[in-house]
Amino acid sequence: MALIIAVLLLALLLGGLGFAVHVLWWxxxxxxxxxxxxxxxxxxxxAGGGRRRWYRW
Structure with a gap:
């Protein structure tokens, strides 16, 4: 019984991690x-004015 719970928790954790990675890609x-x-x-x-740069110097 404990093994089944551990496997289900691991599947839930990996599924949640996969969802988070998917959201982070978007x-x-x-x-x-x-x-x-x-x-x-x-x-x-x-284009019309002076050239501005993205850096400060």
Missing amino acids: IALIVLVIWLLGFVLRAADG
Whole structure:
């Protein structure tokens, strides 16, 4: 009985971990799209004025 409970808990833990990794992949994809959009919008915005850089110096 204890072995069955341990196996079920392990399956629940691994299933939850898999779900969390899946959600983190979607979040990473959304962040990547926003980051790339920032490059495109900044390039379009900086075309008329002086060249702005993403770093400070």
